[in-house]
Each structure stands twice: as C-alpha cells, then as structure tokens.
Amino acid sequence: MKWRSARRSSNVQDVRGRRGGGGGGLKLGLGGVAAVVVIGLLLGKSPMELLGLVAQVQQQMPAESGGPAGAPPADDEASQFVASILGETEDVWSAIFQASGSQYTPAKLVLFTGQVQSACGGASAAVGPFYCPADQKVYIDLSFFEQMERRLGGGGDFxxxxxxxxxVGHHVQTLTGTSARVNDIRRRGGNVEGAQGPLVRQELQADCYAGLWAHHAQRRHAWLEPGDLEEAMNTATAIGDDTLQRQGQGQVVPDSFTHGSAAQRVRWFRIGFESGEVERCDTFAANSL
Structure with a gap:
C-alpha cells in the first residue's frame, strides 16, 4: 500500500509512553517539593494547591523520550502511517459531506500505550481500538496490530x-445521528445484540463505511498493491464474532453477536468498496445482513 502519498492529519495525539495515557504523575524530588512549599508560603498560597497545579502541568507534558505534547515523533513511521490514513479519511469524508450540503468535523485519534483515559472511561489495550462518541476521538494502542497479525491471522498495512x-466510520455515525438512535434503543431497554440486531447493524455499517473510504481513497491515489484487499478481508474474517467465539469458547452463539460474523463483515466491506456510495451502506434498512 503506497500510503505515503496521502496528506498527514494534524489530529493525531500521541500519548504513548505516558502512564495511563496522560502524564506520568508528580515527578518532583524532595528538593522540588520543598521549593514548592517555600514558594507557596511566600506567595500566601496553599502548597498543596501549587503541587496540584504542578501535577496537572506535568500530566500535559510528553514523556522524556517524546517530542512536543500531542505531536508524534518526527521519525516514527508508525505514527506517520496513522496520520496519513487519518488524513485521507478526513479528505474523503469532507468531500462526501460537502456533496450532501453539510460539513464534516474530523475526529481526533489518540495513540496510547497500555491504558488510556477517555471521556467514555478508562480502557486498556486489551479492548482493541475504539471510538468514544463523548469526546469524538479514536483510541489505538499500536500493539493491537501486532496481535492482529500474530494471533488473529490478520494484518498488513491495508x-x-x-x-x-x-x-472513523463510528465517528461518521455520531455526526449523522445513527449512534444516538442505537443508544436510544439500549436506554429504553431494547435488545441491541444478535446477528440481525441494531448493534451488529451499526458495526457492519462502519465496515461498509471503511470500504467506501477505501474506494474513494483508491480512486484518489491508486495506492493499493497486489494482496492489499485480501489483507483487509482476512482481517475482517479474523475479527468476526463467529471466528472469535469459536476460538475463545469453542462454539458460536449468534444471539450474542455484537459486531457481525466473518461473512457479514467481509460482505459489507465489499459493498462499500465496490459501490463507493453512502446509500448502499444503510445496513438498518437491509432485510437480511
């Protein structure tokens, strides 16, 4: 995949190496603490208040080996790749929204290590990449891609x-109100799981949106190489609910599906990729997935 031809987004926030996806906590030594106490007394301020302010500032500072706060290291190819893909999603979706008379508001993407705090709560790398509608950010621990290749049978740049x-497809659903409708069903006590349920339809639409994005990105850059599409299909298969359930518990329980089967995920990605049309991604209107 010739991804270097894409524009790199400035909406990547790199907090890798920071404890909890934020700062590493208060790092003052005893001398530093004493100095803060003395300054507080001289200024008539509470030393504890000043220590709290110092901690907040340090939480916003990068790890010692990093660059400026929120900026990916200049020589880090992994973050450059992520920024390029995110930039292309911004360009594609901006054009699609503009064609319909609306404006696309880009999501931010947070790279973290181990665990992170989002507006949706704390999360560890074990949950995999996720989107938080409360802060409109995508969160990714890049080790997931290594696990995807080593343990799940997927992988590759595409x-x-x-x-x-x-x-990012989930972000589009937030902007268009789709996520709110699914959440409303859940709040009213409705069942959102199951192979034909709203949650699976939401996830499959995000797969279709990913395919739609790939369709337009390919037309813009002709960047796909032999085997790239197969990489995506293998990954969609590897993270299908039936595949993961079979590996994890030895049996498939369609009533507990949340993301769709391998075949469903492959099908809806292909619909988006082959058509390039947003209307074709209306999984909620489909009689059968």
Whole structure:
C-alpha cells in the first residue's frame, strides 16, 4: 500500500509512553517539593494547591523520550502511517459531506500505550481500538496490530488502514445521528445484540463505511498493491464474532453477536468498496445482513 502519498492529519495525539495515557504523575524530588512549599508560603498560597497545579502541568507534558505534547515523533513511521490514513479519511469524508450540503468535523485519534483515559472511561489495550462518541476521538494502542497479525491471522498495512477507517466510520455515525438512535434503543431497554440486531447493524455499517473510504481513497491515489484487499478481508474474517467465539469458547452463539460474523463483515466491506456510495451502506434498512 503506497500510503505515503496521502496528506498527514494534524489530529493525531500521541500519548504513548505516558502512564495511563496522560502524564506520568508528580515527578518532583524532595528538593522540588520543598521549593514548592517555600514558594507557596511566600506567595500566601496553599502548597498543596501549587503541587496540584504542578501535577496537572506535568500530566500535559510528553514523556522524556517524546517530542512536543500531542505531536508524534518526527521519525516514527508508525505514527506517520496513522496520520496519513487519518488524513485521507478526513479528505474523503469532507468531500462526501460537502456533496450532501453539510460539513464534516474530523475526529481526533489518540495513540496510547497500555491504558488510556477517555471521556467514555478508562480502557486498556486489551479492548482493541475504539471510538468514544463523548469526546469524538479514536483510541489505538499500536500493539493491537501486532496481535492482529500474530494471533488473529490478520494484518498488513491495508488491514491496519481498514481498522482505522472502521473506527472513523463510528465517528461518521455520531455526526449523522445513527449512534444516538442505537443508544436510544439500549436506554429504553431494547435488545441491541444478535446477528440481525441494531448493534451488529451499526458495526457492519462502519465496515461498509471503511470500504467506501477505501474506494474513494483508491480512486484518489491508486495506492493499493497486489494482496492489499485480501489483507483487509482476512482481517475482517479474523475479527468476526463467529471466528472469535469459536476460538475463545469453542462454539458460536449468534444471539450474542455484537459486531457481525466473518461473512457479514467481509460482505459489507465489499459493498462499500465496490459501490463507493453512502446509500448502499444503510445496513438498518437491509432485510437480511
């Protein structure tokens, strides 16, 4: 995949190496603490208040080996790749929204290590990439891509691009009100799970949106190489509910599906990729998925 031809987004926030996806906590030594106490007394301020302010500032500072706060290291190819894919999703969706008479508001993407705090709560790398509608950010621990290749049978640069585009698809659903409708069903006590349920339809639409993005990105850059599409299909298969359930518990329970089967995920990605039309991604109107 010739991803270097894409524009790199400035909406990547790199907090890798920071404890909890934020700062590493208060790092003052005893001398530093004493100095803050003395300054507080001289200024008539509470030393504890000043220490709290110092901690907040340090939480916003990068790790010692990093660059400026929120900026990916200049020589880090992994973050450059993510920024390029995110930039292309911004350009594609901006054009699609503009054609319909509306404006696309880009999501931000947070790279973290181990665990992170989002507006949706704390999360560890074990949950995989996720989108938080409360702060409109995508969160990714890049180790997921290594696990995807080593343990799940997926992987490759276009497969990684598919995962990012899928999460951005959830952002599109937030902007268009689709996510709010699914959440409303859940709040009213409705069942959202199951192979034909609203949650699966939401996830499959995000897969279709990822395919739609890939369609337009390919037309813009002709950047796909032999085997790239197969990488995405292998990954979609590897993270299907039936595949994961079979590996994890030895049996498939369609009533508990939340993301769709391998075949469903492949099908809806292909619908988006082959058509390039937003209307074709209306999984909620489909009689059968």
């Amino acid at each position: 497969a990684e691009a598919y995962v990012i585009a899928h999460e």
